[in-house]
């Protein structure tokens with residue numbers, strides 16, 4: 365199944381609720397919420413109160429990407445705010461296996477993210493414990509960056525590895541993706557596409573429709 369996850373970092377924050385409602389009505393399957401702490405990544409975005417407030421305006425899947433140090437401090441709180449998927453970075457977890465189980469305990473789905481330069485070998489032992497692997501195709505911290513080309517090979521290798529193990533785990537890709545280059549990551553084996561600029565810049569409804577038209581060729 366192919367899924368579009370608009371990253372609200374690309375939205376106009378003065379109209380955040382309205383833009384999320386529009387993304388919902390235009391058919392986006394997930395809403396991708398980037399939480400940044402100014403430590404793990406250079407920027408600071410938003411946290412629990414904002415997610416909790418937004419939870420009231422849409423029933424779409426809240427896909428919460430924690431770009432924070434020691435995410436184990438906040439897993440239960442993000443789940444209580446309405447996160448349906450909680451993704452932590454392999455680079456920010458000293459005890460990744462423990463954090464994966466901590467997320468499972470809350471009932472949320474588990475995502476594990478890799479920065480561009482982090483090899484997929486770092487997660488081979490936990491592949492069958494997670495619901496989703498997020499391949500970052502930009503250095504995390506900011507929207508509007510360019511897709512890093514070597515991410516494609518990483519996605520392809522990961523999909524091959526999952527296939528070899530008989531796993532249908534979701535591969536999410538995030539950073540520098542628009543409807544102009546999404547084919548590259550879909551061809552490589554990704555099935556959940558995060559896009560900020562590619563959804564919120566220009567006509568939101570038209571952008572979402574364009575992604576879904578492309579997805580139809582893969583379904």
Ligand SMILES: O=C(CO)[C@@H](O)[C@H](O)COP(=O)(O)O
Pocket residue numbers: 371373374396398429502503504505506507508509538539540541558559560561562
């Ligand atoms: O997590 C991040 C950046 O750290 C992403 O979710 C970006 O927000 C995606 O934005 P675009 O590259 O699509 O503009």
